[in-house]
Amino acid sequence: MKIRVRKGDTLWHYSQLFHIPLVLIVDSNPDVNPNTLKPGEIIEIPGFTVALQKVGKGDTLWKLAAARNINVNLLLVLNPDVDPNQLQVGQKVQIPERVTTFIVNSKKPYDFQQMKTDIHQLLSIYPFMRRRKAGTSVLGLPLYDLRIGKSDRKVQMNASFHANEWITTPILMRFLNEYLLALTNQLVIKGVPALPLYTNTQLSAVPMVDPDGVNLVLNGPPLEVEKEVIAINKGSRDFSGWKANIRGVDLNKQFPANWEFEVTRKPKRPSSRDFPGYAPLSEPETKAMADLVKKENFDRLLALHTQGKEFYWGYEGLEPPESEQLANQFSRVSGYKAVRYVDSHCGYKDWFIQEFRKPGFTIELGEGQNPLPLSQFDEMYEAASRLLVHSLV
The missing domain is CATH 3.40.630.10 (Zn peptidases)
Structure with missing residues (x-):
């Protein structure tokens, strides 16, 4: 989440306001001098996203903050151009949302x-x-x-x-x-x-x-190497047993730790598995x-x-x-x-x-x-x- 520095703001202040460890804010802004923040400078606050809220009749920043159980100062920091005393119905206000759920959807084929x-x-x-x-x-x-x-x-x-x-x-x-x-x-x-x-x-x-x-196993062969990988796979289009890279080399049998010995007992040409390479x-x-x-x-x-x-x-x-x-x-x-x-x-x-x-x-x-x-x-x-x-x- 990006915010714009106001006069007198510090990274320590943001750390306290957003309840984010200071080191994470510092490391999220490697090109920023934490000791000389300049008004208007853009700062990244990790662990948050931004939602837009339309102002309704009778809404105030304090009312919007209370509805979300957040400090109103979060809204003031995120909306420096908004006059808190003159909100207009239909006006859009940025609302910070702390991320507490997973982004990675891991329970599906993952290419x-x-x-x-x-x-x-x-x-x-x-x-x-x-x-x-x-x-x-x-x-x-x-x-x-x-x-x-x-x-x-x-x-x-x-x-x-x-x-x-x-x-x-x-x-x-x-x-x-x-x-x-x-x-x-x-x-x-x-x-x-x-x-x-x-x-x-x-x-x-x-x-x-x-x-x-991985893409081969999950999505099938790409056109540019389709003939080659099907030949390596003995004519089969079923790649579920394929362990190797796209050239038919087993990547975990490629390192110089007794490679010369291992190669004597493994396949001698590109294969769906176990070929240590030439x-x-x-x-x-x-x-x-x-x-x-x-x-x-x-x-x-x-x-x-x-x-x-x-x-x-x-x-x-x-x-x-x-x-x-x-x-x-x-x-x-x-x-x-x-x-x-x-x-x-x-x-x-x-x-x-x-x-x-x-x-x-x-x-x-x-x-x-x-x-x-x-x-x-x-x-x-x-x-x-x-x-x-x-x-x-």
């Missing part, structure tokens, strides 16, 4: 366009969240990197490395939405106060690592995710997958002692089984542990056959959100 729409809405309401681009997919779709918090302590989360595991994207998006709601309404999230998480940890979230593949980091998606980690020096990494109701936290004995402590905590809060080692290599968390000797986790949400049904969403979200919150602590 790239739906994610993009939700991100746009979240950014408009919560401008302290920042959107970057980690890279692009084969077909040129952006791999969005959403940031919440500004601390040097950083945690990376990602989802939909595998196309038919697309349900992990709305899981992560809903978590971001719940976190943002908790911050602007000064609430706890899964029993943990939200604001200290924001000030102490920077969250990096890439909600859809394989947008081309070289590690050959795909734009995996190169982007590797570059992101190299640049940002993350302290922890969590990759959301399905299925198994378990998570993997070790790799070749290279994981630090902290990983076991975190694994025990994650298992306790989520109810998922903590598994140290599995017979698998060249995944994103494997490479992260190998290269940086920091805690990395592959979280296998839900149970059954991929793609998991939306009927499991609530159960999966409950476990995942508790685990994700505690990864930020």
Whole structure:
């Protein structure tokens, strides 16, 4: 929500008036000097939207405020050009509305366009969240990197490395939405106060690592690669079992952590699943995710997958002692089984542990056959959100 600065206004005053933590207002206005606000300057207030109210007979700003149980000063700030003593019938007055409900509608097929729409809405309401681009997919779709918090302590989360595991994207998006709601309404999230998480940890979230593949599973093949993907899929137009990117490369078997060994026991050509590519980091998606980690020096990494109701936290004995402590905590809060080692290599968390000797986790949400049904969403979200919150602590 945008407001126009009046003479004598301060960000601290707005914080008190709107009951929004000052740090969130400051971070929503990175180009504004908080010590020298100028009359007429536009300020973003996070956590609010604006509604228009037509003035009726006998209405006053005080009456309108009382009807909504809000401070009349909110209306005075939002309507600086309105003379409160001379309201006209039919005149439109801006009414601030605190956002207390979810934007992300996660219980439906969730393709790239739906994610993009939700991100746009979240950014408009919560401008302290920042959107970057980690890279692009084969077909040129952006791999969005959403940031919440500004601390040097950083945690990376990602989802939909595998196309038919697309349900992990709305899981992560809903978590971001719940976190943002908790911050602007000064609430706890899964029993943990939200604001200290924001000030102490920077969250990096890439909600859809394989947008081309997700769109393929949900919407069918795009015309420009239709023949190629149908051939890779052995002539079938049923892409429900497709895990790979649009070129038939499994993105979570692309990282240089014993890739040379893993390639000997996997498909030797593009496939709907498990083909590691002809070289590690050959795909734009995996190169982007590797570059992101190299640049940002993350302290922890969590990759959301399905299925198994378990998570993997070790790799070749290279994981630090902290990983076991975190694994025990994650298992306790989520109810998922903590598994140290599995017979698998060249995944994103494997490479992260190998290269940086920091805690990395592959979280296998839900149970059954991929793609998991939306009927499991609530159960999966409950476990995942508790685990994700505690990864930020």
